[in-house]
Amino acid sequence: MNAIYVLIIGLVVAVIGYRVYAKYIDSKVIQADPKRMTPAKMYMDGVEFMPTSRNILYGYQFKSIAGAGPIIGPIIAIQWGWLPAMVWILAGTFFIGWVHDYSSAMIAMRNDGASFGGLSHRLISPRARIILLSFIYFYLLLIVGAFGAVVVNTAVALKGAPMAWLFLTIAGVLAGQMIYRWKVDIIVTTVITVVIAMAGIFLGTLAPSNQILGDALSNSRWLWAIAAFVFCYFASVLPIWRFSLPINYVAAYIVFLGLFFGIIGIFITHPEFTLPAFTSFEIPIGPIWPIMFVTIACGAVSGWHSIVCSSGTARQLESEMDARPVGAGIMFLEMMLALFALIIAGTIYSSSSEYAAALVKGPGGVFAAGVGKFLNAVGLPLDYGKSYGSVMMIVLAITIMQLVVRFMRVATAELLSDISPIFKNVHVGTLVASALGMILVITGWWQYLWVLFGGANQLMASLALMLVSAWLISEGKPAAWAMIPMFFMFVTTIAALLYTSYNLLIVKVLGGALKGEALIGNTLMGLTGIFLVIAALILAIEGFKAFRRFRTMRGQAAPSGA
Amino acid sequence: MAEKEKKKGGFFQSVKEFVYGVAAHDSARFALKTRASMEHLFILITMGDMLGVPILPPYYSLRLLPYVVPQISTWKRRMLREKDLTDGLA
Numbered sequence: 001m002n003a004i005y006v007l008i009i010g011l012v013v014a015v016i017g018y019r020v021y022a023k024y025i026d027s028k029v030i031q032a033d034p035k036r037m038t039p040a041k042m043y044m045d046g047v048e049f050m051p052t053s054r055n056i057l058y059g060y061q062f063k064s065i066a067g068a069g070p071i072i073g074p075i076i077a078i079q080w081g082w083l084p085a086m087v088w089i090l091a092g093t094f095f096i097g098w099v100h101d102y103s104s105a106m107i108a109m110r111n112d113g114a115s116f117g118g119l120s121h122r123l124i125s126p127r128a129r130i131i132l133l134s135f136i137y138f139y140l141l142l143i144v145g146a147f148g149a150v151v152v153n154t155a156v157a158l159k160g161a162p163m164a165w166l167f168l169t170i171a172g173v174l175a176g177q178m179i180y181r182w183k184v185d186i187i188v189t190t191v192i193t194v195v196i197a198m199a200g201i202f203l204g205t206l207a208p209s210n211q212i213l214g215d216a217l218s219n220s221r222w223l224w225a226i227a228a229f230v231f232c233y234f235a236s237v238l239p240i241w242r243f244s245l246p247i248n249y250v251a252a253y254i255v256f257l258g259l260f261f262g263i264i265g266i267f268i269t270h271p272e273f274t275l276p277a278f279t280s281f282e283i284p285i286g287p288i289w290p291i292m293f294v295t296i297a298c299g300a301v302s303g304w305h306s307i308v309c310s311s312g313t314a315r316q317l318e319s320e321m322d323a324r325p326v327g328a329g330i331m332f333l334e335m336m337l338a339l340f341a342l343i344i345a346g347t348i349y350s351s352s353s354e355y356a357a358a359l360v361k362g363p364g365g366v367f368a369a370g371v372g373k374f375l376n377a378v379g380l381p382l383d384y385g386k387s388y389g390s391v392m393m394i395v396l397a398i399t400i401m402q403l404v405v406r407f408m409r410v411a412t413a414e415l416l417s418d419i420s421p422i423f424k425n426v427h428v429g430t431l432v433a434s435a436l437g438m439i440l441v442i443t444g445w446w447q448y449l450w451v452l453f454g455g456a457n458q459l460m461a462s463l464a465l466m467l468v469s470a471w472l473i474s475e476g477k478p479a480a481w482a483m484i485p486m487f488f489m490f491v492t493t494i495a496a497l498l499y500t501s502y503n504l505l506i507v508k509v510l511g512g513a514l515k516g517e518a519l520i521g522n523t524l525m526g527l528t529g530i531f532l533v534i535a536a537l538i539l540a541i542e543g544f545k546a547f548r549r550f551r552t553m554r555g556q557a558a559p560s561g562a
Numbered sequence: 563m564a565e566k567e568k569k570k571g572g573f574f575q576s577v578k579e580f581v582y583g584v585a586a587h588d589s590a591r592f593a594l595k596t597r598a599s600m601e602h603l604f605i606l607i608t609m610g611d612m613l614g615v616p617i618l619p620p621y622y623s624l625r626l627l628p629y630v631v632p633q634i635s636t637w638k639r640r641m642l643r644e645k646d647l648t649d650g651l652a
Contacts, residue, residue, distance in 0.1 A: 045636040047591075047598040048649075055576045059583020117646025133647050186586075240596070245589040252585040311648045407650045414647075 001277075003343040004270045006086060010339045014332035017094045022102065022328040029478055030106055032320040039113030040316050049113060051318030054325060060316075061330040063252060064308040065101075068150055068396040069298025069457070070334050074342040075363040076450060077295040078355070080288050081278035082346040088293060089342065092300025093335040096485040100461050102327035103468040103482055104306035108314035109323065115311045116467065120539075123470040124546040128539055132463065135535040137411055138528050139303070139456040140404050144433070145440030145525075146453035147397040147404075148228055152441055153362025154394050155224035159211075160204030160387035161368075162224070165394050167200020168254070169231065172247025180241050193250045201391055205383045225441045228398065229434040235402035236409045236430040244402055251395040258371060258392045263340060265374025271347035275355055285447050286503075290496040294454035299338020301489065303460020305331070310464075344370025362446065364393040401437075408433035436524075443521025448500055452529050455497040459536050462489035466543040473550040490540065494533055501529035598640070605630055605637045613641060 026032050043049040052060075077085040111119060116136075121129040155162050171193040178184040178192070209218040217223055235244040281288050285295075298304070309327055317323055348370045349355040358366050371389025376382045409429035416423035416432075423429060440449060465486035472479035504526035508514045514522055608626045610617040612634070630637075 043639060045598070045640060047594045047640075050594075052587075053579050055579035056583040056587055059580040059585075060587045061583075063584045063588065114644070115646050115648045117648065118644040121644075129646070136647055240592050241589070245592055249585050249589055256581070256584060307648045407647070410650055411647050 001273050002270055003266055003273065003347055006273075006339055006343060007266070007336070009086075010090065010336055013090045013094055014335060017098060018324075018329055018332055021094070022098055022324050025099070025481060026102070026324045026328075029481065030103075032106075032323060034319050034321045036320050038109055038317050038320060039314065040318055043113060043315075049315045052316040053318075054322045057313060057316060057322065057326045058330060061308065061313055061326050062333060064312060065298070065302070065305045065330065066334050066337055066396075067298070067304075067400040068147055068393065069302060069304070070338040071341040071367055071393070071396065072150060072363045072450065073296035073299055073454065074338050075345040075366050076285075076359070076447065077292050078275060078342060078345045079279065079283045079285070079359075080281075080292050081276050082273055082342060083277040084288060084292060085296060085342055086339070088296055089299045089335060089338045092293075092296070093331060096461075096465075096489065097301040097335065098328035098331040099482055099485055100301050100303075100465055100468075101305045101309050101331045102323060104309035104464050105314045105317065105323050105327040106320075107468050107471050108310040109317060109320065111471070113315045116307065116464070119310070119467050119471075123467055123474065124539075125542045128542045128546075131535050131539050131542075135463070135532060135539070136307075136460070137408070137415070138531055138535075139460055140408055140411075141433075141436055141440070142449070142453040142456045142528060143304075143404050144232075144401055144408070144437035145444060146446075146449050147401040148225065148437050148441035149444070149446040149449055150362065150364055150397040151228045151394050151401065152221050152224045153446060154364030154368070154390055154397075155209070155227070156219055156221060157361035157365040158368055158386070158390035159208030159218055160201070160383075161364075161390035161394055162209045162218075162227070163204035163207060163212075164197070164201040164387060164391035165227075165398075167203065168197045168251060168391065168395065169247060171196040171200070172250045173243060174246075175250050176242050176246030179246065190250075190253070193246075194253045197250050197254055197391075201387050202384060204387045204391070221442060225438055228401070228441070229405075229438055231398060232402045232405040232434060232437075233430050236406040236433075237426050240406075244406065247402075248399050251399055254388075255392055255395055258375070258388055259337070259340070261378050261380075262371050262374045265377035266340070266343060268377040269374065271343070273343075273346040274348075274350055275346045275352055279352070285451060286496075286499055290492040290499065291451055293492045294451055294458055294496040296338065297454040297457045299335060299341070301458060301461050301485075303457045303462075303464060306461060306464035341367065341370075344374075348373050364390060367393050405430065405433050405437065439521050439524055441521075443517040443519075444525050445518070445522060448504060448522070449525060451496065451500050452525055455493045455500065455529070456532050458489050459493040459497065459532060462486050462493060463536065463539055463543075465489065466539070470543060470546045470550060473547055473554065476554050490536070494536060497529045497533050501526045501533070504529070601633065602637050602640060605633065606641065609634070609637075612638065 040049050040051040044051065074085055074089065107119065108114060114122070117129045117133055120132045174196065175189055175193040178189040179186065285291055313326060317326065345355065345366055349358065358369065368386050368389030371392060372382050372386030375385035375388060409426060412429040412432050413424050465482050469479045469483045469486055472482060504522045509519060509523050509526065606615065607617055608623055609630055611623065
């Protein structure tokens with residue numbers, strides 16, 4: 001099949017989903033009201049609660065949810081064939097993805113902008129809040145591990161990437177200095193720093209890491225893992241304006257331009273899918289159900305979005321009518337991004353064996369090769385395009401990773417400061433978070449790490465949908481449109497996490513297949529998976545008790561604040 | 563003609579806002595959050611007794627009160643609102 005048809009099918013699904021299904025839910029079920037005061041207006045503090053233009057929120061929402069997830073998932077999942085991957089991306093977004101994002105924003109808006117901790121306490125039980133927050137901590141650990149593995153694999157596989165990464169860091173730090181200290185005009189700053197970052201990509205092609213460091217060092221996973229965590233360390237301990245934010249600012253232009261011209265390149269080349277539509281129900285990482293459904297997380301449904309929607313976007317929407325375009329609309333845009341990644345993986349290799357050989361080195365290499373090919377169609381030299389793709393991959397992963405490490409530092413201090421005051425120290429907190437992440441990156445198998453991350457991510461989504469269902473029942477509104485996706489995601493993700501943890505702990509660890517350092521990372525991954533399953537099951541029990549309670553109360557007043 | 567120009571301006575304005583949203587909105591939010599937390603810490607030190615945390619003698623609080631009045635309702639709401647781990651992420 002031609003890639004253009006895939007994009008057209010995606011567009012049709014997005015239009016029907018957005019204009020028919022989402023519109024029906026928004027107007028008939030939720031009954032979004034343009035006259036109702038939103039938390040952004042009611043509690044405006046000029047900081048978190050601030051009415052913001054819908055167009056700005058499109059950009060903010062897209063930037064916040066579209067990391068490496070929607071790109072890597074489809075690249076790995078095409079091992080089952082491009083057809084099941086495409087069907088899941090389309091159906092997942094149509095029936096679950098937008099429902100999850102939109103309703104997460106809406107539930108927070110209708111509950112005074114409360115975040116998930118407060119909502120779970122109010123709607124489910126006090127215990128639910130504690131379990132949900134500890135679940136989120138381990139979920140974040142898996143994000144650091146999975147995205148860290150992407151950074152390391154890309155730096156090892158593509159020798160031009162480290163130079164580009166270094167220049168991007170320099171450009172970002174310079175941007176922070178120019179904007180906040182030297183007060184240089186923002187346009188001048190943007191032009192200078194983006195040009196420096198682009199020059200780094202070009203230099204990466206001239207001076208790859210193996211020429212500078214030698215083969216042994218440039219292929220060392222340890223070296224790039226340390227580099228990634230040193231990067232995150234600075235992002236965590238330095239003031240956020242000095243390191244983290246300006247790097248994200250420069251990186252946004254790199255990613256945005258790459259995606260824009262890459263999609264134009266697809267239209268110019270309109271390639272045919274060369275990989276098979278369907279391969280097998282079972283591949284080395286697992287069976288199509290449940291593993292494929294968690295391998296593609298962000299492009300179909302992702303729990304990360306619920307955190308962004310509830311704690312970020314919902315507090316900035318100036319009208320309830322904006323929840324559908326921002327929450328649902330941007331999810332459909334992310335679906336198109338996942339299709340873009342699927343097209344890359346499915347069309348650039350002439351055979352399955354060629355694709356398999358490339359994937360062994362990590363999905364970053366596949367993505368970079370695809371971006372190189374499609375940017376070549378708009379006139380960029382192939383080597384430069386590939387280097388550009390590799391830095392895009394690193395940027396997409398590390399911008400989320402640095403934010404999560406910074407956040408885990410704060411969470412570690414809160415959780416462990418009762419044990420010893422030393423954990424309040426920013427350096428100690430960062431080192432604890434980095435060390436846990438690094439164990440996973442160095443010693444875990446990246447494909448299982450990705451599946452565990454996807455499982456945790458979508459389990460988070462089903463927990464968010466559980467909160468939404470509890471709220472809908474408490475309000476006496478139809479809840480099936482959120483409950484059915486919740487059941488499906490809950491069963492699928494629990495099955496995926498149990499399957500992966502069983503494989504890691506029983507087959508690999510106890511079976512004696514793993515030795516040395518691999519034993520540590522894979523055991524930690526397996527135990528994290530088990531912990532997440534137990535936490536989710538307890539939450540489910542609490543959730544069902546809440547459903548029953550609300551059903552008996554239906555017709556009476558909703559709980560306080562609802 | 564004027565309507566056409568308005569439409570064109572509207573489109574470019576939308577694109578400009580979208581790019582701002584992608585690239586810089588987060589930075590602006592974090593900068594505001596940092597400033598707000600510093601200001602709120604200051605108000606807590608000077609006006610803490612409003613929340614039951616007596617810190618400065620009332621004389622100094624009264625001297626500073628006129629400067630703090632515009633922010634008191636926002637400050638109280640932010641200080642007393644329930645926060646959790648997810649607030650730091652978005």
